[in-house]
Amino acid sequence: MTGRRSFPEESAVGVGGFVREDTPTAEVDRREAVMASLTGTVRELIDATIRTTVDDDEVHRIRDGLAALVARLRTAQLPGPAGIRYNAELRSWNWGNAVMGAANAIAPPLRVQHDSSVCHADVVLGAAYEGPPGLVHGGVSAMLLDHIMGEAASAMRRTAFTGTLTMRYRRGTPLGPLHLEASIVREEGRKIFVAGSISDAGGATVEADGVFIQPVGTPAGGGR
Numbered sequence: 001m002t003g004r005r006s007f008p009e010e011s012a013v014g015v016g017g018f019v020r021e022d023t024p025t026a027e028v029d030r031r032e033a034v035m036a037s038l039t040g041t042v043r044e045l046i047d048a049t050i051r052t053t054v055d056d057d058e059v060h061r062i063r064d065g066l067a068a069l070v071a072r073l074r075t076a077q078l079p080g081p082a083g084i085r086y087n088a089e090l091r092s093w094n095w096g097n098a099v100m101g102a103a104n105a106i107a108p109p110l111r112v113q114h115d116s117s118v119c120h121a122d123v124v125l126g127a128a129y130e131g132p133p134g135l136v137h138g139g140v141s142a143m144l145l146d147h148i149m150g151e152a153a154s155a156m157r158r159t160a161f162t163g164t165l166t167m168r169y170r171r172g173t174p175l176g177p178l179h180l181e182a183s184i185v186r187e188e189g190r191k192i193f194v195a196g197s198i199s200d201a202g203g204a205t206v207e208a209d210g211v212f213i214q215p216v217g218t219p220a221g222g223g224r
């Protein structure tokens with residue numbers, strides 16, 4: 001997620017992936033744009049790879065060329081996953097996130113808008129997200145809903161982990177343009193109950209209910 005909120009201490013969450021960095025926001029924004037441009041091309045590469053019909057020799061030449069590029073990227077690497085980083089201005093960035101990470105070509109990416117009571121996102125899913133022929137893989141639908149519902153639960157100001165996610169696949173979700181929504185239904189102490197959906201032009205294809213839980217020791221949230 002990219003945004004401003006309060007953060008747990010690095011040791012407060014078992015995953016240990018919250019990292020405070022002193023990078024100024026302008027530099028984070030600049031580098032994010034640079035990485036997003038690379039990621040967009042890698043995303044193109046994934047789609048082109050799935051759909052290519054070039055001959056075997058050309059596949060081998062392309063593989064060798066890509067291996068050389070991978071080696072160049074490997075010359076300077078983080079020691080592990082990217083985690084969630086944030087600076088003194090509480091500008092956060094998690095470029096490795098599977099759903100919206102700016103440096104993750106697996107991410108569609110989902111760009112979530114936060115309105116007063118609803119989170120929503122428009123996304124176009126291509127060949128890389130196929131399960132049944134022409135349809136979105138059910139696990140991909142669950143992943144996207146998990147994320148947007150988690151963002152709704154966090155309300156841009158607190159940490160909330162998925163406890164339980166219940167999916168109802170009403171009909172196949174076609175690859176192509178889709179709309180996602182999520183909103184908080186009610187809260188009980190640390191438990192946040194959230195509803196979410198994926199829709200195509202004909203209405204909802206998937207609906208979900210989730211219980212998201214604020215881990216002990218994380219801030220209740222003090223603003224953005």
Ligand SMILES: CCCCCCCCCCCCCC(=O)SCCNC(=O)CCNC(=O)[C@H](O)C(C)(C)COP(=O)(O)OP(=O)(O)OC[C@H]1O[C@@H](n2cnc3c(N)ncnc32)[C@H](O)[C@@H]1OP(=O)(O)O
Nearest residue numbers: 006007147150151154158159161162163164211213215216
């Ligand atoms: C600030 C930074 C923001 C970060 C970015 C936000 C990005 C958001 C976007 C990304 C979004 C992506 C999101 C992701 O992908 S999050 C990644 C997927 N989720 C996880 O990995 C979570 C793993 N599980 C845990 O960490 C713990 O089990 C949690 C934290 C969930 C609860 O462990 P905790 O020790 O705290 O629980 P407790 O035993 O004190 O129980 C407390 C209450 O909760 C009830 N309960 C317990 N478990 C469940 C359950 N599974 N379903 C339903 N209810 C459950 C329990 O009955 C009790 O209720 P009550 O008896 O009081 O009524």
